Amino acid sequence: MPDVTKTAAATAPDAVAAPPVDAPAPQDKAEKPRSLWGDAWADLRRNPYFLVSSVLIFFLLLIAAFPGMFTSASPTAGDLVKHYVGKPELGDVGSAGWLGYDIQGRSVYARLIYGTRASIIVGVCVTLIVTVVGGTMGMIAGYFGGWVDAVLSRLTDVFFGIPFLLGAMVVLQAFVERTVWVVVFALAFLGWTQMARVMRGAVITVKQADYVHAAKALGAGTGRILFRHILPNAMAPVIVVATIALGGYISAEATLSYLGLGLASPTVSWGVDISAGVQAIRTSQHILLYPSIMLSLTVLAFIMLGEAVRNALDPKLR
């Protein structure tokens, strides 16, 4: 009779889904067996979703790393003569004015390019922090069970009880200087609970698998079992949830900016521009349109990647 609080508390389906039972436990490196990851990779290479999303993400990372390569215009210096000059010069792709100018007469294109970094940093860093912190908590709770689990699970509940947006708003209010890192912290502050639950659920299911019992019987240490056997097999749902959440975090940054609590100038981000764009929605729609498209594309790219990885890691869906 399983304790249901342990098996079913995860939010994601994958946490409850049984791990691939037929995945062979890695035994002999020389044999080069087709591992879970090997299978997944073979599957991914043929998945059009994966290919499209990887190309997109590669470009986004490139822009985020070297914005100067894509435009010579400054994202912050404006000239009021060009206030809301909206007529895009679409023929002249890549020039400062080809997507029009914003309220301060700044190039919308330059702001798109320079805004990429902040948005990508928020998305990627929050996801990484959340996965590491939440994952560790979930793994420890799930593997050791008993009072360790009880304490960690209640701790997770304490943070989970505060609505995500409310918590992020309060945290952001606490900081006087709102840099990208503050926004990252605010989103990660409550975001890790979801990951902890997913990981915990996955670890509990994996823990009962035969190969774990076998490894234990062979006298493997806790560390070895955790990192060689449990972690690789429990990672699948976590990766999937993480990629979906990543898009959500970028979108959340935009929402916080809309509420006046997100990034503030002189930091350039899509969220800042989208919230400014809503103000001009009745006259100059281009201010809202372009950053929204970029945001949607980015979120779409990461979610598609997540879907592809999910399918690849789940042998039953092959």
Added chain:
Amino acid sequence: MRGAKSAKWVTGAIIVALAATACGGGKSDGAGDAKGAVDPNGIFSIELGEPEKPLYTGDTMESNGSAVMAGLFSTLVDYKADGSLEMINAESVTTTDSKTWTVKLKPGWTFHDGTPVTAKSYVDAWNWNANVKNAMGLSSWFADIKGFEKLSPEGEGAKPTADKLDGLKVVDENTFTIELAKAVPYFGHKLAYIVFAPLPEAFYKDTKAAGQKPIGNGPYKFKSWDHKKQIEIVRYDDYKGPNKAKNGGVVFKNYTTLEAAYEDLKSGNVDVLRQLAPKDLPVYRQDLGDRAVDQAYSAIQTVAVAFYADQWSKPKQVDPKVIQGLSMAIDRATITKTVLQGTREPATGWVAKGVLGYQPNAVDVTKFDPAKAKELIKAGGGVPGNKISIQFNADGGHKEWVDAVCNSITQSTGVACTGDGKPDFQADLQARKNKQVKSFYRSGWVLDYPVNANFISDLFRTGAAGNQGGFSNKELDAKIAKADSAPTLEESVKEFQAIEKDLVNYMPSIPLWYYKVNAGYSEKVSGVAYGQDGDPILTGVEVHK
């Protein structure tokens, strides 16, 4: 479907009028003409946020509460658009030395509960409001009156040693005298403020209830307050004042956003707006035609200098020429036209329009002149560090113009400038109070009483309530003290006019622009006018059948 029109129906007032007749079911009596006869008992609605506090005369400081209180209470006097006084509840307010004032009331006035308004109603109300025990936010308004320090001693936790202001004396039923601690030539103008309104006997029996259901002496009486939804007031038929309501009552409707209110105005669900969201500003003149309101009122936006900041105080006090230069580097005309969408008017001095003593083009440091700006900054020894920042609260819609002002300064002088946004007004105020502002900060001032002293003495005197930048100059203090104690109002105003011109030599702040009311009203109402504090004058609104 009353909401059916809107976006497409923006071509002109005629079409909207037709639509209003066709779809206005339940709103009007279906009269054929949109501008039907005036209904003296008609009730109109107006957009208004939830008052932040209970409705006390001594504690209503923000515009939402003030708008309701303005309908419920009448003060002794009120001021006209040119800043001159009009007697309301007072028959006369007289003084010979600006120190002792005699107030005679018009007889026969009653509160909404039927009890008479007497000299005692005023004196008791003022004593109550001034007492620190009652923690009224506006209590410092009584500081001019003799004996105030006994009711509200300085220092934290100090207890009052009296419960009556020494300076207030009831002479008879309808007369009382006010003795001030020292002469204040414009004290008569201060009496227009809501904190000087009278209170009925019933108030003291249950003050908590009175904050929820105020009983006043004004043109309207309180009907109901459904928190965060609406407040209703109806005409008080026994009102004796000159400003009797031309309508049957007012419903103050609460909206979560100004956008939503504007949409409801277009759908005919609300009649009068007080302000518009930036989103609707570019189109509202088109949408509303001659029902669009665009009018200046007595408030000014400035960028104040944090004189205590290292940048300006070390190693020596900054030369005012530098501040003059920065002021002339701001292209106010373009910024108000573009970024602020015509909602402000470039300032030409420190005193706002519509105030006694306002002088057009008082100073010329507000002219945009990049060459002169550079010259002045150089002559003054340059901006320390060659960079400045402007602190503002990010929740007040200031970000756009702060960015624009910064861009303008950088473009014309090469001085680097960034906005220093604090998350909200609380954090902004905290930084100001704790003297943590690094360079400049945004500051706004709406008139308290329509005399130029309010924009000078209350802002730049050493230790004045509105002086948060640590500005202090003995010379200027002496001049202000002299003007403050001038024997007559006219002389005081004149002296302050001279001081305003002289302020360029001190530059305690950089005047930016005057505020305007940008609003609108529905087809159902006419006679909508806005007072100097930017609020619509409720009593003058006429409702059409």
Added chain:
Amino acid sequence: MGRYVARRLLQMIPVFFGTTLLIFLMVYSLPGDPVAGLFGDKGASPATIAEIRHKLGLDQPILKQYWDYISGIVFHFDFGTQIRNDRPVTEVLGDAFPVTIQLAALAFAFELVFGLTLGIVAGLRAGRMADNAILIFTLLIISIPVFVLGFLIKMVFAFQLGWIEPNVSNDQLLSEMIAPAIVLGGLSLAYVARLTRTSMAENLRADYMRTAVAKGLPKRRIIGVHLMRNSMIPVVTFLGTDIGALMGGAVVTEGIFNVKGVGGLIYESITRREGSTLVGLVTVLVVVYLITSLLIDLLYAVLDPRIRYA
């Protein structure tokens, strides 16, 4: 069963105190003084401020304040009073919650019906056109920030087509709530659809499905009973935590559609540092969350006969 529920109820106690203490400390650590904020630009005398602080008990040490506050809630159902306007928080919450509960319930129904339908269709047709179309649709919803979605819906349905009123009026009619409910539930709808789809697609290949098909059961029964029942656990888990999230997450939606509910209250309490209101809000939400998660766990036993509670 009884013992299990009792144990769960006991476990709620530390979570309840932990969450309320956490939010209390968070609000307390914010910069800015709510009392000084009452006076705006013009400032007030220190004596007045001290008097107000004393009246509100804000001059007490933080843990004492927390204890006074939380014991008031637990023993007297007294949530304190607001700093700004002296109103009892119980009354403020009582005004805000009904409309938000209505909105959240409608959004919940919306995501349940449409999310499940889309998910089931996609799951049964895994890999085919319909599946891919639904994938793209749900991904789009996830990637549009909620305030953009709100404005788009308003522009199209209220202004262009004129099907709905742009704003919720003070009467708060149910019909006016439909548009905001769709916006509020949109994101969760996408999640529900994705979860259902994955779960269905997985279980289609399960042994018991093959058995059911082999037994020659009618298709409706196979899908309706065997497949659905087994696929619902992850979906139900998500939905369970989502009720509280919808109630606490309506900040933006309520603002756009002029709904005077919990969302606006959250925003206002944070910017005005209304600690007692915010803690009261979170107290209600955490209780909602704890109770729904208990109910959900009990529901598992219904859905999956293998789960029994000792």
